[in-house]
Amino acid sequence: MNAGPRVLGSGSMPAHAGIGLRAQHHDALLEQRHEVNWLEAHSENYFADGGAQLDHLLKLRALYPLSLHGVGLSIGSTDPLNREHLRKLKRLIERSEPALVSEHLSWGSAGGVYLNDLLPLPYTEEALQHMAARVNEVQDFLSRRILIENVSSYLQFNDAELTEWDFLAELAQRTQCGLLIDVNNIYVSARNHGFDPKTYIERVPRDYVGELHLAGHSINRYGEKEILIDTHSTHVCAEVWQLYSFALETYGPRPTLIEWDTDIPALPILLGEAAQADRYLENARALAA
């Protein structure tokens, strides 16, 4: 899918803060129009043929801009792309008309066995060629541009040939996909592997960045070493807010999602985090003016 340039950017998604849509908040979001700029739904949660979950999503879509964020396509896998999964994703896109559709720079299955996790790729030329072919295949099937998100990682492969940021940048340039830059994931991986997170942000080409993610993480100790785990279970920490500020300086205002997937708090707490992100975005707009 390299024929001609695509329109980059964030489509019709506003450069404001949104929140991840979780079933616990469906009713509250439907009963009253909240100060939510947009919602992001995990695609697989709405693959149903019918029923209340899907019905709620479509009703919410009438109230708020929507992004669909997949976690199960396993784009980086060497197995054939799962056509059934793609068909369901396409059907959901047709039903809900999202402004953005995203997936991950990862894989989750091999030999037909799924681990349903965001597993790390070795950053090699072989993996880059494979990933680029797969992103093209997905974009062709969906007839639209997708965003690819960097994941947190807890290991690195000895024979890596590229940094993650160069891998991402090259992937975007080869496929014209957009990039979803998860600031928390950069922070987590930087701490786990000892690189400068600002270098990562600077090396990602800004024109491809269509969305940002923010989330909380936890810290595990292994003897003298710490490993940060991307848990999406708590507030965004101060260091990640600072890195987010740097990302906005680098890329300009971008739609920004607050992700909170486990130990999900009451809606006002999520909205509070989104309001915080909006204050950063407002500053970035003022600086850009």
Place this chain on the structure above:
Amino acid sequence: MHSLRELQRRFVSALLWENAGLLTNEITADGIEPVQRLQIYRNNARIGFLTALETTFPVVARLGGKDWFNQTVWRYQQQHPSFSGDLHHAGELFADYLARELSGSDYEYFADVARLEWIHQEVLIAADSTPLDFSSLQSIPAADHAKLRFRIAPAARWVRSRFPLLAIWQANQPDADETTSVDLGSGPSNIVAMRRNDHVELRECSDAECVMLQALANNLNLEAAAARFARDLPDDDFSATLLQLAQRELIVDFSIDK
């Protein structure tokens, strides 16, 4: 360095079947053993799978207790790993697995509870439909009635058990009376699950309804369904049972053989 395909195959094996040695030479240690780094991913994969099954099978989890459920689900995941990027499918074989694992034990009924919970989930996400308006059959000549095939509501399932399944399920709901006890020997039961107004209605049904539902689900026309019914339940009333399914809004469409 292995090919990407081989690396991924080894990674899955390391996580799911604990063959970490297949991969440790590929991973940078940097102060933490590769085995420990892989363990982080194994935990993530286990927790994601476990959470999906806890959501689908809350009554089985409650009956068995947290430790039993965690260990059982891990063994199940190792034998029947997920085959989809959508974890909603992960529990599809869980009832059959429990039936094998618990055969001959006092806990055989867990398998039937799992079957009920699985159809409960299927019904929640099945396609929407509207009940058949039976007045639309008035235009069908009586001579053609034997050629009719009825379609059951997509959001309807049923399960048959030699245990009092509905009573077990009800006694293990979050708002149930903790003092309620269920006599497992109190007889068999048939349950039909159907979605109504965004929630799943569970109710007991007769053997006749189950046989009729199965005949229609097998896409038999009325002539063949009646023959099947007469064979299995010679003392029951075929027409009355069909009418009962219609009144319960379990039939949504029909076709007629050419």
